[in-house]
Amino acid sequence: MGSGRWDTNVYDAAKSYRAATGTSAFAYSDSGARDAHPTLDPLGVDVRESRDSDEHPRSTAIAVLFDVTGSMGHVPRTLQTKLPELFGLLLRKGYVTDPQILFGAVGDATCDRVPLQIGQFESDNRMDDHLANIVLEGGGGGQRTESYELAMYFMARHTSLDCYDKRGRKGYLFLIGDEMPYAGVKPKEVKQVVGDKLAEPVPVAAIVAELRQRYEVYYILPTGSAYAGDTEILGYWRGLLGQNVIQLDDLDAVCETIALTVGLGEEAIDLAEGLADLADVGSDAGEVVGRALATLGTGRGAVVRGGLGAADLAGPTGAVERL
Numbered sequence: 001m002g003s004g005r006w007d008t009n010v011y012d013a014a015k016s017y018r019a020a021t022g023t024s025a026f027a028y029s030d031s032g033a034r035d036a037h038p039t040l041d042p043l044g045v046d047v048r049e050s051r052d053s054d055e056h057p058r059s060t061a062i063a064v065l066f067d068v069t070g071s072m073g074h075v076p077r078t079l080q081t082k083l084p085e086l087f088g089l090l091l092r093k094g095y096v097t098d099p100q101i102l103f104g105a106v107g108d109a110t111c112d113r114v115p116l117q118i119g120q121f122e123s124d125n126r127m128d129d130h131l132a133n134i135v136l137e138g139g140g141g142g143q144r145t146e147s148y149e150l151a152m153y154f155m156a157r158h159t160s161l162d163c164y165d166k167r168g169r170k171g172y173l174f175l176i177g178d179e180m181p182y183a184g185v186k187p188k189e190v191k192q193v194v195g196d197k198l199a200e201p202v203p204v205a206a207i208v209a210e211l212r213q214r215y216e217v218y219y220i221l222p223t224g225s226a227y228a229g230d231t232e233i234l235g236y237w238r239g240l241l242g243q244n245v246i247q248l249d250d251l252d253a254v255c256e257t258i259a260l261t262v263g264l265g266e267e268a269i270d271l272a273e274g275l276a277d278l279a280d281v282g283s284d285a286g287e288v289v290g291r292a293l294a295t296l297g298t299g300r301g302a303v304v305r306g307g308l309g310a311a312d313l314a315g316p317t318g319a320v321e322r323l
Helices: 008-021 075-092 126-132 148-157 162-167 187-193 204-211 231-241 251-265 271-280 286-293
Strands: 048-050 060-067 099-106 116-118 159-161 171-176 215-222 245-248
Touching: 008 075, 048 099, 048 162, 060 075, 060 148, 060 159, 060 162, 060 251, 075 099, 075 126, 075 251, 099 126, 099 148, 116 148, 148 159, 148 171, 148 187, 148 204, 159 162, 171 251, 204 215, 204 231, 215 231, 215 251, 231 245, 245 251, 245 286, 251 271, 251 286, 271 286
Parallel strands: 048 159, 060 099, 060 171, 171 215, 215 245
Antiparallel strands: 099 116
16 A cells, blocks of 8 residues: 555645544544444554555655543544644654555454454555544553553564565654553464464563564654553553653644654654754644653664563563463
8 A cells, every 4th residue: 555645725625524524533433333444444454555656756654543441532532633734844844764654553452343453554535534434442450451462463574564574774663552562462362353363462562562663653642631641551661662652731742742752763853853843834743742752762663761671561560461
């Protein structure tokens, strides 16, 4: 996937049409859908792919997966309104070549009807369509855990990236949420949701290590979510991802935060230059983004501190969780 080009005029026309007709940007979910849309259902999917083409000869894969349970259900609505800002920074400011963006949603495989939704890598306005087809279930298990590990499993084993396979350049993956993953990837859930057969569970630290072979992985915890600022949740993710854990004071700045993080990773900008770019495009998110990214390392392969050891299988209470 990944053909075509993003056109803000097409986006604006669709927005105007929805406003004129009273149509929701998330009509599939708002109509009462309780099953994953066929374009986002991971069951039986061999691979989601980010490919080079004559049109996009140096593709860069960027995946954005967000929790849609509980207080996080508003995240995709915010992302949808900010897509022009994201592409404006990535393309007009030259942060990255030929970006191809995949959107996905994470729920809870222990109780939700739609625990995982994964779109395609797209270069054009079809990514807006994928966002529009996401089911905003709003459930979740209530134990400060959601199935992030299942999403990471899919992205580690069911995506193919030309940026990595051809050029040894990692893609980017952003998880936006406010809870922890379960202790490991469970064979029963993988079979039900993805269709794979696993001989044994995969500890969360192992699947993160596998995922990070091909992606620069970041976790964003925004203010306004149920567990914003929770030290246990932040500490758990820092144990997995080191410095790549971002506290964001304002969810409205999420697209600018993603864009500047990619720009820093590509070494296209330093933070001061990125904040100047935000001012140049008329964004007022500079102060928020500056605080969020102040301690973030720059460049691919930046040293990552931390990593789970003996507590790899520890659940939210610190006890070993059975997989």
